[in-house]
Amino acid sequence: VETEADVDGRMEAVEIMMKFDERFISMSPNDENVINESQLTPVGTTIFTGFSGNRGATDIDDGPNGQIEYVIQYNPGDPTSNRTFDIPLTLSGAIVLRERLNYEEKSRYFVIVQANDRAQNLGERRTSTSTLTVDVLDGDDLGPMFLPCILVFNTRDCRPLTYQASLPELTDP
Ligand SMILES: [Ca+2]
Numbered sequence: 001v002e003t004e005a006d007v008d009g010r011m012e013a014v015e016i017m018m019k020f021d022e023r024f025i026s027m028s029p030n031d032e033n034v035i036n037e038s039q040l041t042p043v044g045t046t047i048f049t050g051f052s053g054n055r056g057a058t059d060i061d062d063g064p065n066g067q068i069e070y071v072i073q074y075n076p077g078d079p080t081s082n083r084t085f086d087i088p089l090t091l092s093g094a095i096v097l098r099e100r101l102n103y104e105e106k107s108r109y110f111v112i113v114q115a116n117d118r119a120q121n122l123g124e125r126r127t128s129t130s131t132l133t134v135d136v137l138d139g140d141d142l143g144p145m146f147l148p149c150i151l152v153f154n155t156r157d158c159r160p161l162t163y164q165a166s167l168p169e170l171t172d173p
């Protein structure tokens, strides 16, 4: 005969199992990180390591369920942010510049970084996101230009302007 206490005990066990089985991961308390980066920073430079070590997300599960990897997500509100930056080593979380910055074109990026654990079943992976704001600092990268300058598409060169000089015809006295 099953008593009420037995049922209670079983429920409790189930609750505890659920609690310890698979937990959500959470990003660092400062879920808004802001860095400044010069527009002259070379492509390939590591620009942010704030998620490395134990400074990023935490996940207290054991085994793969507690291992964290980081990926940059597409941001619909800032569609170029995920191709301008990259996380080549997902376990390190270090963010690397992948495309040139151009202060004159775009001075701020919102990079959505997702942390996920490595549960074997992809569908069971838990995730958490954090936003890295990258403010681009101006650098001295411009050439001389005649004004008005109409930029040639995708370059920093001006479309050649044509000038016309009219010289009065010289007549012999
Ligand atoms: Ca987990």
Ligand SMILES: [Ca+2]
Pocket (backbone or CB within 6 Å): 039, 103, 104, 138, 139, 140, 141, 142
């Ligand atoms: Ca500049």
